[in-house]
Amino acid sequence: xxxxxxxxxxxxxxxxxxxxxxxxxxxxxxxxxxxxxxxxxxxxxxxxxxxxxxxxxxxxxxxxxxxxxxxxxxxxxxxxxxxxxxxxxxxxxxxxxxxxxxxxxxxxxxxxxxxxxxxxxxxxxxxxxxxxxxxxxxxxxxxxxxxxxxxxxxxxxxxxxxxxxxxxxxxxxxxxxxxxxxxxxxxxxxxxxxxxxxxxxxxxxxxxxxxxxxxxxxxxxxxxxxxxxxxxxxxxxxxxxxxxxxxxxxxxxxxxxxxxxxxxxxxxxxxxxxxxxxxxxxxxxxxxxxxxxxxxxxxxxxxxxxxxxxxxxxxxxxxxxxxxxxxxxxxxxxxxxxxxxxxxxxxxxxxxxxxxxxxx
Numbered sequence: 001x002x003x004x005x006x007x008x009x010x011x012x013x014x015x016x017x018x019x020x021x022x023x024x025x026x027x028x029x030x031x032x033x034x035x036x037x038x039x040x041x042x043x044x045x046x047x048x049x050x051x052x053x054x055x056x057x058x059x060x061x062x063x064x065x066x067x068x069x070x071x072x073x074x075x076x077x078x079x080x081x082x083x084x085x086x087x088x089x090x091x092x093x094x095x096x097x098x099x100x101x102x103x104x105x106x107x108x109x110x111x112x113x114x115x116x117x118x119x120x121x122x123x124x125x126x127x128x129x130x131x132x133x134x135x136x137x138x139x140x141x142x143x144x145x146x147x148x149x150x151x152x153x154x155x156x157x158x159x160x161x162x163x164x165x166x167x168x169x170x171x172x173x174x175x176x177x178x179x180x181x182x183x184x185x186x187x188x189x190x191x192x193x194x195x196x197x198x199x200x201x202x203x204x205x206x207x208x209x210x211x212x213x214x215x216x217x218x219x220x221x222x223x224x225x226x227x228x229x230x231x232x233x234x235x236x237x238x239x240x241x242x243x244x245x246x247x248x249x250x251x252x253x254x255x256x257x258x259x260x261x262x263x264x265x266x267x268x269x270x271x272x273x274x275x276x277x278x279x280x281x282x283x284x285x286x287x288x289x290x291x292x293x294x295x296x297x298x299x300x301x302x303x304x305x306x307x308x309x310x311x312x313x314x315x316x317x318x319x320x321x322x323x324x325x326x327x328x329x330x331x332x333x334x335x336x337x338x339x340x341x342x343x344x345x346x347x348x349x350x351x352x353x354x355x356x357x358x359x360x
Contacts, residue, residue, distance in 0.1 A: 084133075298347045
């Protein structure tokens, strides 16, 4: 592996999994693609499909942090994240805005004098494109010019063409960038796609129609849900009908559908990551000499309530927890000052139940 230690996909997976919860399949795919990229082995681009809040952006951040945290991977740490709509607005055309970002990012790392090193970092770069579902070629049967431009711009880069780029130096030098080794990982929620495939599954167009299943929480609460998982029903034709061209879709070796997050996944996301919602809240109360604690039952009750809102995934945790914590945040010390001994505030299941009932 040039300029990098020999890593296994398992090593990268274990590192990413410390941050990304409940999406092992997607994390495995990304870990394997990253290792292939680091070893200069042909690595196919990835298309990630998942609900808002399912972890796509978190996974992208985790890869970026993993590469930047190890000096031995410095030459492969040129990572940029862009919104797909940027490609529809660029004036340079042919995806050059992405290459310009990669080049500026590389220059910040190696210095403006090391043009050769910067260009090599561009050609070893990783590009994360978010909201890729927003650049469909048609909307409601009407051509979407912005989407067509954006798909063509990104396709130009992914088709391994040499692209001329004017770099920002006094001579306005034009260089040729070989984009064949750049790894592209794109993701989107594909809301309309989800709805159309879900409708097809509901009415049983080409499969047996969905049937409700009973879901029971760890505390014994019961509700009925339709057990629908997009990966079980989606096909390439669904993507084409949605507005992703066959040429564009063909540039991705893997199409990875994220899981819907269940109660246990949401409970882990709520407390375990370094910057989890609960840890961040604890840090806030710490400023007022208050030790914020939470019982296991309260965690599971919050996760159960959040799991009802499947279309927004982990983002539902913030809304649910806000209903519980807002009054406590307003007066965290309850009149105490810095001279008062440290006290403990514990959120229990009864407190959660009261807050959620009052918030209905």
